Amino acid sequence: MSTDKYVVLRTRNIVVPTLDNIGTLGRASASELAPQSIEIDEADLTAKERSNLRRDPRVRAIAPPMPMKLVSPMEASDVDASALSSSTWGVQAVRATESPFDGSGITVAVLDTGIDPNHPAFQNVELLRRNFTAEGEDDQNGHGTHCAGTIFGQDINGKRIGIARNIKRALIGKVLGNGGGSSATIAQAIQWAVNEGAHVVSMSLGIDFPGFVEWLINEKGLNVNPATSIALEAYRANINLFTELSNFVRAQGSFADGTVVVAASGNESVRPQYEIAVAPPAAGTGIIAVGALGETANGLDVASFSNNQVDVSAPGVGIISAVPGGGLGSKSGTSMATPHVAGVAALWAQRQLDMAGRVESNTLLAQLIASGTTAPLAPNVEEEDVGTGLVQSPIN
Structure with a gap:
């Protein structure tokens, strides 16, 4: 069979x-x-x-497990650190420079291509690493190192690249290798991160739908029409998988410190010709889908590649952060916007921890989404492209 x-x-x-x-279940309290x-x-x-x-x-x-791939940067280049201002434009845009919070006491998880553990941006940070791939543990791509640097990277030569730069414990799940990964691996990695006490989980990755259709054609011998139909059903099932997983993540926050999950919306749009909707895992209900913004003469505008139907948006064009080997590099993509939101989430989580002694998932999710502002955005941006707007750090 x-x-x-x-x-x-x-x-x-x-x-x-x-x-x-x-007769008693309905009367039981949450503590029971x-x-x-x-x-x-x-x-x-x-x-x-x-x-x-x-x-x-x-x-x-x-x-069915579907292939996952990086939300690959749209451009990348090396950067001379001496040419930078005191902080990256993204750190300033989300007002991290004005916030009294710095991520103290918060644990973040980065599910990506791994990290360069010897980069000076990660000195004095306890990195708990788990490799879900068949490759070596370190970052062979540079994507994960760049994302981690935006979330919690320490200053490099007096230049600020990280939003929550006093985070002392980070979970690094290497879930993507040179051949990508799968939705099964990502789901297991989210569970691992939550079990290890992550308050914020950041994922700059997405389902490779065209790749799955191609696999069905080449490996199963299907014609394009049935292959596409089967892939769509698998896509729907995976959205449900991540939605149900998100429900359990939030429910756990009713009994212990909670977790929010942040994911990139994807770079498949080609504006103004067409726009593509957010892909899983970001499409799962309860997972914060992030769009990318870039600087223009009229204010911050939606990046040409950014997918729509997002919850919030953040800087995602010309983002400077850590790259393997100890240097800095500039990349663009919703991959780069996502760690800005994760870093801001860590600041809001610290505020909760300081005020209430714990982090509650639903409250943290609501605070993060409510922090969005349209004030610095260009005129005529549409809500489904930016969500509530540019995320903002807690100022008091």
């Missing part, structure tokens, strides 16, 4: 109503009920096994 590979997300220790407890934990497994399943799992009340999502 033929099988296919699937990702299965299910709950553990679910409380099943019975004749004995049905333990949070449900989850399992994320990848298994070869027959059609009958999939049908049985769909009837299991513990199973919340079943999805």
Whole structure:
């Protein structure tokens, strides 16, 4: 009997109503009920096994693993640090330079291509690393190092590149190698980050839909029409997978420090010719989808490559940050906008921690989205392109 590979997300220790407890479950307080934990497994399943799992009340999502790829930069170049002003334009735009918060006490996770652990931007930061690929542990691409530098990089030669530059603990999940990754790996990495206490998870990656269609054509021998139909169903199932995973991440915040997940919307648009909607995992409900902004004479405007239907936006053009080997480089993309939002989220999380003694997921998500402002944006930008606008750091 033929099988296919699937990702299965299910709950553990679910409380099943019975004749004995049905009258008491509704009266139980949050403190009396333990949070449900989850399992994320990848298994070869027959059609009958999939049908049985769909009837299991513990199973919340079943999805075929789809290829994941970097939200690759639209341009990249080396930078002479001596030519920089005191702070990058992105750090200034989100008002991190005016904020009394610096990320103290907050743990962030960067799920990307790894990191250069010897870069001076990451000195005095405890880097807990886990490699989900078959490659070496360090960053062979430079993408992950650049994103991490924007979130929590320390100053380089007196130049500020990082938003939450006093973060002392960071989780680095290498989920993408030279051959990309898969949605199964990303889901498992999110679970790992949450279990390790991440308050903020940053992901500058997305599903490779065209690549999956091509794989179905080349490996399964399908014509383009059925291949596209099958890929669309897999796409829908993966959106549900990340939505359900996000629900559990937020629910855990009711019992312990919470987590927000931030993801790039993608660089597939070619404005003004056409615009592409945000792709998974950013398309999952409860995951903050980020669009990119660039500087213009009329104010900050939507980057030509930025996908739409986003929740918030951030600087994503000409962003200077760390690159492997100890230097600095400029890159553009929603990949570069996403760590700005993650860094600002870390500042809001610190504010919560200082004021309430804990971080609550839903409140943090609401504060971050509500921080968006359209004041510095160019005229006539559309809401679905920028969400609530440019994210802002807490000032008091």
